[in-house]
Amino acid sequence: MILIADSGTSKTDWRVIHRDGRISQHRGVGFNPYYMTSEEMAIQMRHDFLVNLESEIDQIYYYGAGCSAPDRKMEVANALGAIFRHAEIHIDHDLAAAAHATCGHQAGIACILGTGSNSCDYDGKNIVATRPAAGYILGDEGGGCYVGRKFLTDFIHEEMPVTIREAAIARFHITQDIIQDHVYRQPYPSRYMASFCRFITENKADPYCYSLYYNSFKDFFAKHIFKYPDFRQKPANFVGSIAYYNSDILRKAAADSGINVNIIIESPIAGLTLYHQEKL
Template identity: 75%
Template sequence: MILIADSGSSKTDWRIIHSNGEISQHRGVGFNPYYMTSEEMSLQLREDYLVNAVDEVEQVFFYGAGCSASDRKEEVKQALLSVFPGAEVAIDHDLSAAARATCGHRPGIACILGTGSNSCDYDGKVIVDTRPAAGYILGDEGGGAFIGRRFLIDFIHEEMPHYIREAAIERFHFSQNIIQDHVYRQPFPSRYMASFCKFISEHKSDPYCYGLFYSSFMAFFDKHVCKYKDYHNKPVNFVGSIAYYNGDILRKAAQDRGIQASIIIENPIAGLTLYHQELL
């Protein structure tokens, strides 16, 4: 039995490849080594139903947020080994998941456009180049927090169409003080800012909301994709809710920038399953 995991801070999508070739799936709690200790992750795993298959698990491929640094990878590995001691465990980060899920064994540029944003140049085997992921304060162009932040700035300064502003007030019952409290005093400000993207997407037929996505995607291309060698001649693939639910705008922006937008998926778990099946 092989376990494949795509994990974020809030949830983990598991795919189980059984010895007879059948595939099943499971959604469990999320793991992020930046916020959890190895012992805490181990405890959560022991409460999951997957623990019932301990003796059958031969390999675990775990892709997770916060799993880029070697010490963080080791923490996750030890947590998994404590539950699946007889398994071979491999840990990698979410950018590798995006590359393998969308590019498979072929070269291409893989991008993440979710709450945040990230990208890499992939040669079909390994990541050969990346751009800085500066986070929601200094970067994340094209991601939900970046788009939501621009929306909130325009709201505060009354620089959006009045009907969009009124619709936002009716929907969210907020004011400048409420916004600033969430951004500066409450936990997870990036999630808060990104939460407005659903509203913006629902109104993307309006030129203002369409423009928020379009200009943000253009900023992402300029800061990321266009800085990779020979980017014009490579397929550019995307993972993440912002890319998936606004794929029409994303493809238009890519076309205008001379970029070959190819695969756009919401999450990588299905592609990761196919990737590892091909290695069997």
């Protein structure tokens, strides 16, 4: 049996390809080895559905956020190896998943806009260039954490429309103290900040919420896409919930910037499943 994972900071999509060809699926919590140790990841995985499959999985193909550096890949491999002691484990970056799922065998730019953000230049076979992924404090332009952080900053400084501020208070019962406690003292602050994006998306008809996304996408283009050679001649493809549920704003910001957007999908897991079915 083959286990496939597409993991971001907020959630992980798991697919199991059974020996008879059946496919089962599950969505669980996210993992990022930059913010979690192998022990912490293993504990979360043992609480997930994976524990019921530990003796049946032969191969694991894990694509994850934060899995570009060898030492970070090892953290994830150790976590999976603690559960699946006899499986052959392959770890790759989430950018590889995005490129394979959206570009296929064609050249293009593959981008991730989920809780965080990232991008790569893909030649149809390999990733040939990337931009620095500076994380939720120093980067992640266009991602959910980045948008949510701007929203919470405006909330604290009362620099948003009164109607939006009052709706946020009614929905989340937030105050400055509560926000700062979650961001500075509680675990997983990036998930917390990104959690406000559903509210922002629901209210994107309001010019303030619309501009949060529009300007954040423009920031992403400036830090990422504009840095790739011939970016205007290459299709830009996007994976992630922020891109998918705000595709209208993303396409508008891209058109205004001279960027040709091709595919926007929420998750690459379906494409990865088809790819790895060939290995059975």
